[in-house]
Amino acid sequence: MNQEIETYIKQLDRNLEQLDPTERAELEEFYREFLLDAHLFSRYDIEKELGTPKKLAHKIMADYSLTISKTDPATANVEQPQHNLQAIKWILLGLCAVPLGLPLFLILVAVILFFIILIVLLVGVLAGLLLPTGWIMYKAFPLLLTSNWAVGCFYIGAGIIVFAVIFLVGPVCWRMVRGVVSLVARIARWLGRKVLIGKYYPGGAAK
Template sequence: MTDYLHKFAALLVQLNDTERDEVLEFYREYILDAQLDTYEDCVAELGTPKQLARKVLADYSIRFNENLQDSDSSKPQKSKAGVRAIWLVVLALLSTPITIPALIVIMAILFAVAAVVFALGVALVCGLFGLTILGFGMLTAGIGVFGQSIWVACFYIGTGLAIIGGELLILPLVVWFISLIIQGVSKVVQRLYHRFVKRNRAERGGRHHEKNH
């Protein structure tokens, strides 16, 4: 039991001291109450230390992300929390002992989501890159013809500045769109998590609680 809790604690480094102590105390009391005397008994009841730790980290990350979305935190902070939640939930999903068909469904959905996000990201980056090149190209062209025709030069330079200025104006919209994508992906993986990762017996109230129901 001690060896199990020691390995479990070592995998909870992403939690702060208070959270880690609360989690360890909860599972220590459960293990004692359930009389799980050996390492093998703990694994049979709760999964390996890595599986349990990934589940705990995913649960904490989901709650933290949800609380952050309800607060007045900045978009970068919310996006960072969303990315962290996605990563930890995916790890928890992949370490969960589930059936092969369920695993295929999870991998197919994650692959589809990743493909869509990648396509949107590439399109966005290419579009912004293309506009930036066009804007600087117009500026360069305007400077090049300045000695030949001041009106043509003003047109090129003005157009180039307008393109670059337009990009700066829509930058907050791009940040908002990226944040929206991250939160959308986060919700998808969280639904997968709640669908396929069930609460263990300790979270459901322990053996004695189940027997009374």
């Protein structure tokens, strides 16, 4: 067995720890056979064809996440944002590792930045209401012990209303964030399928 191939395969395996041992073993065998059949025996030739082990692992994981979302829609469900965030991460890394993926990578980054700015603005508005309201209520409490108690009651009552509105809006905002993550994941998967799916994860094309 060629030593360069075995070294490359071992390094690839170390970058695929997210997959279970069975899948890693299948991938090792697939790429070992690919390199042997293509007569790629030097490190230079191997990396010229497949890239470094780390870059190939990124492409495999991106392809894998696209394949899973295609065959198991539950992983792309809006109720499972952790799957969507993981998919976005791997697709971004996969696009970075593919020469033709750079324009798609930049598009996806622009989309992510756009939604991050929207979320930050939303959080800023809520914080901008929360902090001043708390300060006004704090200052209004002493008025309850003076002849201006009615003014104190007014400000405290208004503050309670503002707090109630914020806490009611909070869950809605959280659902909006989850929806944004789901939307970005769908865009990422759509872009990823243009250059990745079925090309690096052997099960992708078959499924």
